[in-house]
Amino acid sequence: xxxxxxxxxxxxxxxxxxxxxxxxxxxxxxxxxxxxxxxxxxxxxxxxxxxxxxxxxxxxxxxxxxxxxxxxxxxxxxxxxxxxxxxxxxxxxxxxxxxxxxxxxxxxxxxxxxxxxxxxxxxxxxxxxxxxxxxxxxxxxxxxxxxxxxxxxxxxxxxxxxxxxxxxxxxxxxxxxxxxxxxxxxxxxxxxxxxxxxxxxxxxxxxxxxxxxxxxxxxxxxxxxxxxxxxxxxxxxxxxxxxxxxxxxxxxxxxxxxxxxxxxxxxxxxxxxxxxxxxxxxxxxxxxxxxxxxxxxxxxxxxxxxxxxxxxxxxxxxxxxxxxx
Numbered sequence: 479x480x481x482x483x484x485x486x487x488x489x490x491x492x493x494x495x496x497x498x499x500x501x502x503x504x505x506x507x508x509x510x511x512x513x514x515x516x517x518x519x520x521x522x523x524x525x526x527x528x529x530x531x532x533x534x535x536x537x538x539x540x541x542x543x544x545x546x547x548x549x550x551x552x553x554x555x556x557x558x559x560x561x562x563x564x565x566x567x568x569x570x571x572x573x574x575x576x577x578x579x580x581x582x583x584x585x586x587x588x589x590x591x592x593x594x595x596x597x598x599x600x601x602x603x604x605x606x607x608x609x610x611x612x613x614x615x616x617x618x619x620x621x622x623x624x625x626x627x628x629x630x631x632x633x634x635x636x637x638x639x640x641x642x643x644x645x646x647x648x649x650x651x652x653x654x655x656x657x658x659x660x661x662x663x664x665x666x667x668x669x670x671x672x673x674x675x676x677x678x679x680x681x682x683x684x685x686x687x688x689x690x691x692x693x694x695x696x697x698x699x700x701x702x703x704x705x706x707x708x709x710x711x712x713x714x715x716x717x718x719x720x721x722x723x724x725x726x727x728x729x730x731x732x733x734x735x736x737x738x739x740x741x742x743x744x745x746x747x748x749x750x751x752x753x754x755x756x757x758x759x760x761x762x763x764x765x766x767x768x769x770x771x772x773x774x775x776x777x778x779x780x781x782x783x784x785x786x787x788x789x790x791x792x793x794x795x796x797x798x799x800x801x802x803x
Contacts, residue, residue, distance in 0.1 A: 488587065488591045489591075490589070490590060490591055491590075491614070492510055492511065493508065493509070493510050493590070493591060493611075493612045494507075494508075494509050494510075494511075494591075495507070495508050495587065495591035495592075495593060496509075498516065500516045500518060500525060500526060501525065501538065501541055502541065503518045503520055503521070503525075504518070504519070504520065505517060505518045505519075505525070506519070506585065506593050508591070508593060508610055508611070508612060508618070509530060509612075510612045510616050511530065512529065512530060512616055512778075513527070513528070513529055513530065513612075513616060513618070513778050514526070514527070514528065514529075514530050515527045515610065515612075515618050515776075517593055517595070517610055518552070518554075519582060519583045519584070519585040519595055520582045520583075521551070521552045521554075521580055521582075522556055522579060522580060522581065522582070522583040522595060522597055522608075523551075523552055523553075523554040523555055523556045523580075524536065524554050524555040524556075524610075524620075524640075525538055525552060525553065525554040526538075526554075527555070527618065527716070527776060528778070529714065529778060532714070533643070533711070533712065534643065535642055535643060535645075535709070535711065535716045535778075536553060536554045536555060536640065536641065536642055536643065537553045537554070537641040537642055537643045537751075537752035537753075538552065538553040538554060539551065539552050539553045540749055543749065546749060546750065548574075549574060550574075550641075550750065551574065551575075551580055552580070553641045553752065554640070554641060555620075555638070555639070555640040555641070556579060556580075556639055557579070557606050557608055557622045557624075557636065557637065557638055557639075558575055558579055558637040558639055559576075559600065559602060559604060559606075559624060559634045559635065559636065559637060560634065560635040560636075560637040560728050560729075560758060561635060561728035561729055561761075563728075563729075564632075564634075568600075568601050568602045569600075569601035569602075576600045576601050576602070578597060578598040578599060578600040578601070579597065579600065579606065581597065581598045583595040583596055583597045583598075583608075584596045588609070590611050591611070592609055592610065592611040593609070593610045593611075594607065594608075594609045594610075595607060595608045595609075595610075599627055599628065602629065602632065602634065602764075603626055603627055603628040603629030603630075603766075604624050604625065604626050604627070604634065604764060605624070605625050605627055606622065606623070606624050607622075607623045607625075608620060608621065608622055608623075609621040609623075613775075615777075615803070616777065616778075617775045617776060617777045618775065618776040618777070619773065619774075619775055620638070620773065620774045620775075620776070621771060621773050622636050622638060622771065622772050622773070622774065623769055623770070623771045624636050624764070624769065624770055624771075625768070625769035626764040626765055626766050626767065626768050626769070627766065628766060629766070631763060631764060631765040631766075632763075632764050633761040633762065633763060633764070634761065634762060634764050635727065635728050635758045635759050635760065635761050635762070636758070636759040636762075636770060636771075636772035637756065637757075637758050637759075638718075638720070638756065638757045638758070638772070638774045639754055639755075639756050640718065640754060640755045640756070641743075641752045641753070641754050642709055642716070642752060642753050642754070642755060643711070643752065644686055644688060644711075644751050644752065644753065645686065645709035645710055645711040645716075645753070646685075646709075646710045646711055646712075646786040647683050647684065647685050647686075647709070647710050647786045648683070648684045648686060648707065648708070648709050648710075648740055648753060648755075649677075649681055649682070649683050649684075649707070649708040649709070649710070649795050649796070649798075649799045650662065650681070650682050650684070650698065650700045650702070650706075650707055650738060650740055650799065651680055651681055651700060651702035651703075651704050651706055651738065651799045651800050652676075652679075652680060652681060652682050652700050652702050653680075653700070653701050653702045653703060653734075654679045654680065656700075656701050656702075656734060657701065657731065657732040657733065657734040658701065658731070658734055660676075661676075661682070661700070662682060662698050662699065662700050663698065663699045663700070663701070663731065663734065663736060664696065664697075664698065665697040665698065665699045665729060665736070665739065666695065666696050666697035666741075667696060668694055668695070668696035668742075669693075669694055669695075669696075670692070670694045672684065672685075672687075672694075672696060672742075673685035673687065677792050677796055678796050678800070680702070680796070680799075680800045681795075681796045681799050681800055682700075683786075683792070684698065684740065684742070686742055686744070686753055687744065688744055688748070688751045689744070689746060690746050690747075690748055691746060692746055693744055693745050693746045694742070694744035695741075695742065695743060695744055695745075696741075696742050696744075697739060697740065697741045697742070698739065698740045698741075699729060699730075699736030699738070699739040699740075700736065700737075700738050700739075701730065701734035701735055701736055701737075702722075702737075702738065703722065704719065704722060704799075704800065704801070704802060705719060705720045705721065705722040705737040705738045705757050705758075706718060706719035706720075706738060706757075706798075706799050706800075706802045707719075707738050707740060707755045707756075707757070707799070708795055708798055708799050709753070709755065710781060710786050710791070710795060712784060713780065713781050713783065713784035714778055714779065714780060714781060715778070715779040715781055715794075715795055715798060716776070716777075716778055717776070717777050717778075717779060717798050717799070717802060718755050718757060718774060718775070718776055719757070719774070719775055719802035720737075720757045720759075720772060720773060720774045720775070721772075721773065722735075722737045723759070723760050724760070725760030725761065725762075726760055726761050727758060727760055727761065728758065728761055735760070736758070737757065737758055737759075737760075738756070738757055738758075739756040739757075739758065740753065740754070740755060740756070741753065741754040741756065757772075757774055758772075759772035775802075777803075779794075779798060781794060781795070782794055
């Protein structure tokens with residue numbers, strides 16, 4: 479009997495792991511009955527995350543458009559290695575990324591329940607594994623581990639990249655004593671004006687704007703003491719956060735480590751309307767046999783109002799971003 483046809487489910491501690499089919503792909507669904515994540519081993523990505531019965535917070539490339547998939551991948555969430563400036567040296571181009579990161583991954587179900595995916599070895603000689611579980615508070619835990627199995631030593635960062643569907647607003651923590659003007663860094667400046675609000679000493683808000691007549695791309699990094707990002711959409715906040723170990727970070731200036739980054743893909747083609755939430759580890763020395771781990775936690779939070787301008791909504795999100803749990 480094939481995996482597609484086999485009835486199968488594991489449940490423990492209120493969490494269920496099921497086999498399913500998502501957009502034509504064999505997949506696993508991990509849920510605590512309130513939230514759900516759908517992981518597709520054949521592309522090594524989470525392609526759905528949201529409330530059960532609710533909208534998908536993740537952007538998915540249109541399956542009927544091969545040119546978009548070739549350029550942008552399937553969307554969703556994945557693990558890369560940074561900095562991107564090294565990609566031409568590692569595999570000959572700045573984009574798209576190493577094909578090993580989109581190649582089919584081996585799936586293993588572990589007690590918990592947990593889902594463990596093992597990827598192919600990349601051009602950098604590094605193998606990435608991801609392990610998914612849901613904790614007692616309903617958070618999705620993604621344990622990303624990179625292991626150097628061959629090749630020359632190099633400094634690399636573990637890079638969590640999540641393509642999300644457009645939201646009402648995106649929130650980033652900031653450091654009031656930042657080395658950057660305005661407490662954030664324009665890693666890639668916009669071509670047109672961006673709606674960016676300071677809502678407290680420790681948090682900024684960005685209002686993504688999409689146009690079908692002109693594209694506008696930009697990227698923001700922050701050197702905050704916490705590594706977190708949040709997007710609000712339809713009265714729900716999607717929060718991501720990770721540890722922020724001390725060390726040197728890629729893409730930083732004057733010692734300001736940019737552990738949390740936000741990219742706005744303001745393409746005039748509406749099929750390519752998405753943003754990216756990115757959390758990075760410090761640069762680690764990867765020598766053969768070395769392995770490093772960077773853990774990201776996702777959670778969903780009902781907001782006091784669907785109106786992102788509502789003061790209580792802003793205050794609530796500010797507390798999430800500045801002191802993630």
